[in-house]
Amino acid sequence: MKHETDPDDAEPTSGPQTAGGEAVLRGKATINDVARLAKVSKKTVSRVINESPFVKQKTRDAIKAVIAELGFTPDPQARALARRKSFLVGLVYDNPSPQYVVNIQRGILDALEGTDFQLVLHPCDRSKPDHVARIQSFIQQHKPFGLILPPSVSEDEPLALALNEADVDYVRIASVELDTPSRMIRTLDGDGGAAAGRHLADLGHRNIAHIHGPLSFRSTHERRAGFERALAEAGLVLRPDMAVEGGYTFEGGVAAAEHLLAQPHPPQAIFAGNDEMATGAYVAVRRAGFRIPEDISIVGFDDTPIAGRLWPALTTVRLPIREMGSAAATLLLQTADGMTTKKLITFSPEIIVRGSTAAPEGTEAT
Amino acid sequence: MKHETDPDDAEPTSGPQTAGGEAVLRGKATINDVARLAKVSKKTVSRVINESPFVKQKTRDAIKAVIAELGFTPDPQARALARRKSFLVGLVYDNPSPQYVVNIQRGILDALEGTDFQLVLHPCDRSKPDHVARIQSFIQQHKPFGLILPPSVSEDEPLALALNEADVDYVRIASVELDTPSRMIRTLDGDGGAAAGRHLADLGHRNIAHIHGPLSFRSTHERRAGFERALAEAGLVLRPDMAVEGGYTFEGGVAAAEHLLAQPHPPQAIFAGNDEMATGAYVAVRRAGFRIPEDISIVGFDDTPIAGRLWPALTTVRLPIREMGSAAATLLLQTADGMTTKKLITFSPEIIVRGSTAAPEGTEAT
């Protein structure tokens, strides 16, 4: 005697006790309850849940009504087991800037809201030799529906290769086309760098320095290349001794700026590859006794929250990070709908002029 | 004829094809593979996986050897289905300070590293009337192993009540004992506020203002109470017009500080309830043309990364947020080990004196 195969199963017999008659949300209804009440097989219910087109409209409506009445929601674990695919979206990151990560998270969460998917965090350390293996084992165990890879993880080609082998979808967020093809969110970092360069050149600066990120980040090169291009268009060049690495970190920014200021001809303006380093530059510049922007102009990149919190507020190149995260998640979920339409979404940076840049003293802007 | 009950099942017969003889990591071994090779029932393997004490040492060793050889890891989804409990730890938050959240995340991830658990993010909006229901439905669907509730979600008593009904474990991070009993991480925010007050009083400030958080946060009251206590010990009082709310946000901090500076007797020092608001105070103070710390001293609370990035660096009350997150996760996982030892872990804040505070002009510190 399993379930009662009684004749009167037309009544909402068993299942959660229906006291008066109102729908019951207690104890969680299962697909079996729905099937019984709708008098169809659980497979058909399953079809309705999964939006299969092979269900007669009338049947579908009836089942949906029962689902609504019971407040039924399919069990993610059971589905995951049967499908060999969970409802988790993994964010795999290794990024020195916490602000960047939070915003990506927010964007992803925006897109995931209302879906069956959940965001799981999976930080990694690319400097460890086994980082790819760790991610592989994460995938093998948890079978995430997909992964989102922001920089610099997105630029990890060995990882991409491994991911292609493994059975996961993923969307990468990066500033360039990458070797391994995949769906991606692309940012035109070069344009951003160019905008920064143009802005400073337009203000009349001639002696401009650049603090860039780690050479292992593609964005480092993109931003610098765009920047140099703009300088060139203004008839300027980035002197080798005016380009210093700052590791995309605050501390790196401080050190790099100190180095620049110690030069025989300190720069009038500094373009930092991200806001963190720009913030570091603020500190170094102040420590050295210079004023911002009167003595030295500073431009950042990313427009993370700190940019607006500094004094004076930081002129920076805005990247719509949250929107990018959201777009990445949306792209990833498209597969779920079956329609794999877009494969690449491009975002353009935009310069946000605030208080940290001005024409050099005794000069007028162009 | 289910499994082959053949005589020669001593050989590693089926399972993943053992080509030469080396262990196979492909295609993920299951508990059945392990059971077959170890010549025991899958239930016994299950016992070993779950550290059941009722397995003979010899059997256990043999099974462990097979597990190692096969590189077997149990499937979280299958376990979750059978146990009606997933391996997810949910972080439910609604906190205006992103820095706080990131650090909690980091701490949790530190503790979860190496365990079978994954961290899923579950932001919520306490101002929405259905926020408790949403969390309930999240729990019902995903059956998280446990939740971690930082402020201000931790102070949500209706939520706590609902959680007690539901079948979830949770650890709260808060600054006071709460009505509903539960395991928790507690911070002595009062002591922190007192440290800030003492520091400013010791420097010789007499006219001290306070920008506090939303009244709906317990920490707001704790911090203020401690602060006032310290002032009282120094023979000072916090005048009502010198206490303004700043919503724990940057913008709120700016507005609150502007309000304070517009008073007939602007304060010589400001204690902000968190670093975000302190950062806002920096901006307002500068806009008004005052210097920090020469004209006005500022103290923050939390010691989030921005504190060290400001110029001058912010004197603040440090809360070991990351460690707290880690402790919360550890507390949560204790249940997993069966031994529910500690129920409360207390962290004490500590004042970090940096460049934003100094004796008022023309005065010497005590």
Add this chain to the structure above:
DNA sequence: TTCGAAAATGTCACCGGTGTCAATCCTAAT
């Protein structure tokens, strides 16, 4: 009216574990 292919629905095993309870194995006590 009849027939065949497409449309709709159902059957049944299985995903990879765990819970319950029965069966078997030991070991010390009789």
Add this chain to the structure above:
DNA sequence: ATTAGGATTGACACCGGTGACATTTTCGAA
């Protein structure tokens, strides 16, 4: 040598869905 009772281990159903494939409807064409 027996035997009771705890220590181990196994059998089997089940968690709540999905996949592959079989079966039944449905409906236009012959």
